[in-house]
Amino acid sequence: MLRKARQWGPPLLLITPSLILIAVFVYGLIAVNAWTSATDMHTAAQSTGVTPSRFVWFENYGQLLGSDSFQHSLKNLLLYTVVFLAGAMFFGFLWAWLLDRPVRFEGVFRSVYLFPMAVSFVASGVVWRWLLNSNQGEQASGLNRLFQMAGLGFMQNNWWNNVDTGIAAIAIPAIWQLSGYIMALFLAGFRGIPDELREAAKIDGASEWQMYRLVLFPQLSPVALSAVIIIGHMSLKVFDLIMSISKPANYQTKVPAIDMFTLKSSYNYADSAAVGAILLLIVLVLIVPYLISVARAGKR
Amino acid sequence: MTTTTTRPPIADVPPPARTQKGPRGADRGNGRFSPARTARYALLLFFLVVILIPVYVLIVTSFKGSGDAAATRAWNLPTSWTLENWRTAWTALSPAILRTVTLVVPSSIISAMLGSMNGFVLARWRFVGADIVFTLILFGMFIPYQAVMIPLLQLMLGAGVPSGVPSLILLHVIYGIPITTLIFRNYYMSVPEELIEAARIDGAGMLRAYWSVVLPISIPSFVVVLIWQFTSAWNDFLFAVFFSSSQNGPVTLALNNLANGAMLQNYGQSMAGALLASFPTLLVYILLGRYFIGGLMSGSVKG
Numbered sequence: 243m244l245r246k247a248r249q250w251g252p253p254l255l256l257i258t259p260s261l262i263l264i265a266v267f268v269y270g271l272i273a274v275n276a277w278t279s280a281t282d283m284h285t286a287a288q289s290t291g292v293t294p295s296r297f298v299w300f301e302n303y304g305q306l307l308g309s310d311s312f313q314h315s316l317k318n319l320l321l322y323t324v325v326f327l328a329g330a331m332f333f334g335f336l337w338a339w340l341l342d343r344p345v346r347f348e349g350v351f352r353s354v355y356l357f358p359m360a361v362s363f364v365a366s367g368v369v370w371r372w373l374l375n376s377n378q379g380e381q382a383s384g385l386n387r388l389f390q391m392a393g394l395g396f397m398q399n400n401w402w403n404n405v406d407t408g409i410a411a412i413a414i415p416a417i418w419q420l421s422g423y424i425m426a427l428f429l430a431g432f433r434g435i436p437d438e439l440r441e442a443a444k445i446d447g448a449s450e451w452q453m454y455r456l457v458l459f460p461q462l463s464p465v466a467l468s469a470v471i472i473i474g475h476m477s478l479k480v481f482d483l484i485m486s487i488s489k490p491a492n493y494q495t496k497v498p499a500i501d502m503f504t505l506k507s508s509y510n511y512a513d514s515a516a517v518g519a520i521l522l523l524i525v526l527v528l529i530v531p532y533l534i535s536v537a538r539a540g541k542r
Numbered sequence: 543m544t545t546t547t548t549r550p551p552i553a554d555v556p557p558p559a560r561t562q563k564g565p566r567g568a569d570r571g572n573g574r575f576s577p578a579r580t581a582r583y584a585l586l587l588f589f590l591v592v593i594l595i596p597v598y599v600l601i602v603t604s605f606k607g608s609g610d611a612a613a614t615r616a617w618n619l620p621t622s623w624t625l626e627n628w629r630t631a632w633t634a635l636s637p638a639i640l641r642t643v644t645l646v647v648p649s650s651i652i653s654a655m656l657g658s659m660n661g662f663v664l665a666r667w668r669f670v671g672a673d674i675v676f677t678l679i680l681f682g683m684f685i686p687y688q689a690v691m692i693p694l695l696q697l698m699l700g701a702g703v704p705s706g707v708p709s710l711i712l713l714h715v716i717y718g719i720p721i722t723t724l725i726f727r728n729y730y731m732s733v734p735e736e737l738i739e740a741a742r743i744d745g746a747g748m749l750r751a752y753w754s755v756v757l758p759i760s761i762p763s764f765v766v767v768l769i770w771q772f773t774s775a776w777n778d779f780l781f782a783v784f785f786s787s788s789q790n791g792p793v794t795l796a797l798n799n800l801a802n803g804a805m806l807q808n809y810g811q812s813m814a815g816a817l818l819a820s821f822p823t824l825l826v827y828i829l830l831g832r833y834f835i836g837g838l839m840s841g842s843v844k845g
Contacts, residue, residue, distance in 0.1 A: 252748040253667045256659040260679070260719050267716045268682040271690035271697070278692055333589075340586055351586050353831060354593055360827035360834065362777030364794040365816040368801045369596045372603070372809050383616035391617065418593065426835055479686045482779040486798055502688045503783065506695075515692045522689035529684045533677060 272522065279303070279515035286509035295512070302516040311493075312501065312517075318409040319497045323477040325410045329417035330473050331466070334424025341425070342432045352429070356422035363419070367486025370415040374487065376400035402487060408494040412483055420476065424469045431465035432458070471532050478525055604628065604814035627808075631800065631815035638796030639818070642776060645707045645792060649714035650771035654764055656715070657722020661763075662752055664723065665730035666738060676727065683720035691784055698785065706790025713785065714775045722767050725837070729763040730756070762833075769830055770837035773823050793819045 280299055287293040306312045337355050341348055358366065375384035378398045382390060386398040401411040435458060443457045481499040488495040490504050498517050505514035599617075607624040615621075664676050687694075694713075703709050733756070741751040779794040786792065788799045797819045801812035827834050 253663045253669075255749075256752070257663045260656050260660050260723070261675070263716050264679055264682050264719060267690065267694070268685060269678075271693045272685070274693035275689055275691075336585075337589065340582055343582075345582070345586065351590060353828075354590050356835070357824070357827060358593065358596075359838070360773060360823045361820045362779065362794055362823070364777075364779050364798050365820045366596065368797070368809075368812045368816040369600050369603075371801075372599060372813070373596065377613065381613050383613045387613065387616045418596065422593075423838055426838060430839060475684060479688070482794075485779065485783070486801065489802070499686070499688050502691065506692065506784075511692050518686070518688040518691060521686040525684060525686050529681075533681065533684075 275515045276519055278511055279513075279519045281512050283512040283515075284510050289509045289511040298512075302512050303520070306513060306516055306520070311496075312498075314493070315496050315498050315501050318495070319478065319480075321407065322409045322413050322416075322480060322497065323474060325413035326416045326420075326477045326480075327470065327473050329413060330421045330424050331469060333417065333421035334469065335428050335466075337421065337425040338428030338432060341429060352425070355425055358419040359423050361419065363415075363482035364486045366415055366419055367483055370418075370483075371487045374401040374411055374414070376403040402495050405494045408488075409497070412480070412487060412495055415483060415487070416477070416480070420473060424473065427465050427469050427472075428462065431462045435461045467532070471528065474528055475525060478521060478528075600813045600817055603809050604631075604817055606810050627810035627814040628818075630811045631818055634800050634811075635793055635796050635815050635818055638791065638793045641707055641790065642792040645710045645714070646772055646775045649711045649718070649775055650768050652711075653715045653718035653722050653771050654767045656719055657724075657767055658726045658757070658760055658764070659752075660719065660723040661726025661728075661730050662756055665727045665733075667748075676723070679723050680720050682717065683724070687717070687780055695784060706786045709785040710775075710778075710781055710792065713781050714771070714778070718771050718774075721770065725767050725770070726760070726763055729760065733759065762836075765830070765833045766836040769826055769833050772826065773834070773837075776823050 279302055280297060281288075281295045282298045282301070283289050283295040285293070288295040337351075341351060345351065373384040375382070375386065376399075377383060378386050378400070382398060385401075389395055389397045400408075402408040404411075439457055439461070440453065443453045448456065479499060480497055481503070484490075484495050484497065484500055485503075490496070490500050490507075496504075498521050502514050502517040502521070505511075505517060602619060604627050605623045605625070606620040607622060607626060609622065610618070610620055660679065664672055664679075698705075698709055698712075703712060737759075738751050738755060741755040742748070776792075777794065778792070779798070782792050782795045786795060788795060797812070797815050800815045801807070
């Protein structure tokens with residue numbers, strides 16, 4: 243008995259505080275949030291507990307998913323994710339590919355490509371709002387002015403002020419900030435490939451393209467999967483950039499995370515919680531298969 | 543879940559990709575002109591310039607006075623360089639910068655300690671279900687915080703945790719547990735078993751072995767974790783918006799108010815402010831870059 247206590251006591255002592263915190267603040271709160279999202283807590287009086295609220299099951303979800311406004315948010319989120327993902331993967335891979343062979347000043351290039359990652363979305367939002375200014379012609383500043391100066395005036399556009407595709411402009415700063423990260427992942431991937439593999443392929447007479455297609459790409463696919471998960475997951479939570487470049491009230495750039503904030507600000511806790519739960523579900527679809535595959539791979 | 547270096551999100555610490563400059567295939571035409579090589583350098587330089595465009599704008603605009611407001615001068619250097627914007631931005635942001643320091647330092651240290659304890663137990667104490675417990679902890683890193691925000695607000699209010707620095711310390715510590723646990727666990731998995739066993743044969747209990755053998759060799763992981771937590775807490779905006787106000791909040795909130803508060807935007811001020819707010823994390827990145835990358839590599843799916 244005493245022996246058991248000596249064996250189990252210390253590790254339990256070390257890990258229990260964290261387990262309790264995670265149990266309460268992650269799993270407990272997710273459960274409470276799900277409960278709140280199934281009530282009619284739509285007013286300040288109800289949200290602060292002054293007047294009672296009823297349980298309405300999935301009514302809030304039905305109304306949210308049926309509303310044009312929330313559908314617009316979901317559509318925006320999808321467009322943002324596609325542009326962000328495509329951009330970050332493209333530039334990240336390209337830079338890693340360019341830097342994989344011996345390059346002079348490799349460290350300088352790598353550091354500059356990666357540095358935007360160290361800056362907060364709020365700070366980069368300040369400069370990107372200036373760059374993505376929608377004024378054109380005489381009044382143009384930012385990128386539109388730069389396009390004029392470069393003789394590319396036709397490329398001017400109103401960036402994030404476009405109702406249908408404005409959200410794609412918000413993905414540009416996100417690509418600027420995170421492509422370097424994807425580059426770092428791919429670069430580590432490239433360098434994790436044993437030289438013998440390349441040598442063997444060369445000896446077998448593989449062309450450059452065959453080498454990539456048959457040897458390098460398969461080796462890099464786990465890295466690519468991780469990169470997609472990381473960017474996709476970041477993209478679903480986009481909030482800071484929109485708050486800083488646009489405004490929460492701007493219809494053209496709203497996404498679920500922004501809706502969650504505006505609904506909370508008007509004390510509509512039930513709908514706000516429902517939006518949070520929907521976001522969680524979307525993330526789960528992406529993450530759970532990944533976590534399981536990582537766990538399986540580790541067991542081997 | 544053992545670690546492999548070729549699968550980055552769960553890779554080893556410190557980072558692998560730093561100084562591997564080994565010749566990869568012979569560098570054909572060493573020093574000689576070759577179209578492929580030239581194209582590669584041209585592309586690299588082109589992207590370098592593109593990435594630095596926002597930096598140019600930030601720096602130049604922050605030194606511009608009202609005389610440079612015309613749109614036609616948007617990309618020009620200032621007609622007269624002025625420190626006015628920097629002064630205003632510093633007055634507006636310095637209290638918030640101080641508050642951010644007081645919240646980021648304790649929260650990074652506490653969450654690093656918790657992560658180290660958890661990581662050690664999960665790596666060295668192979669009880670049934672250890673992997674499941676680890677995965678359950680790890681999951682906390684992936685959740686969108688929007689999914690806990692409403693009950694979290696109610697809980698913090700109900701528990702009477704003051705808004706501002708105290709709330710934010712608590713939140714960064716709690717939601718930092720998954721990533722810090724991950725980094726330390728992976729590191730401790732790579733520590734030779736014999737090292738700890740030797741300590742235990744010498745009569746040290748698990749706690750003693752942790753304190754006197756494991757902690758001292760964990761310095762590299764601590765650096766990685768501290769940098770990671772420092773950067774993400776410093777740059778946090780989501781928790782700041784929900785759990786603090788412009789009177790008691792961190793620098794990201796103050797910067798956002800400076801940049802978006804007034805009806806007429808003063809870009810000079812907000813750009814000076816953005817530079818001020820980014821200075822600490824950039825300094826860390828420049829001085830301790832390799833550890834920063836180590837954090838990225840070890841599973842930074844947080845943001």
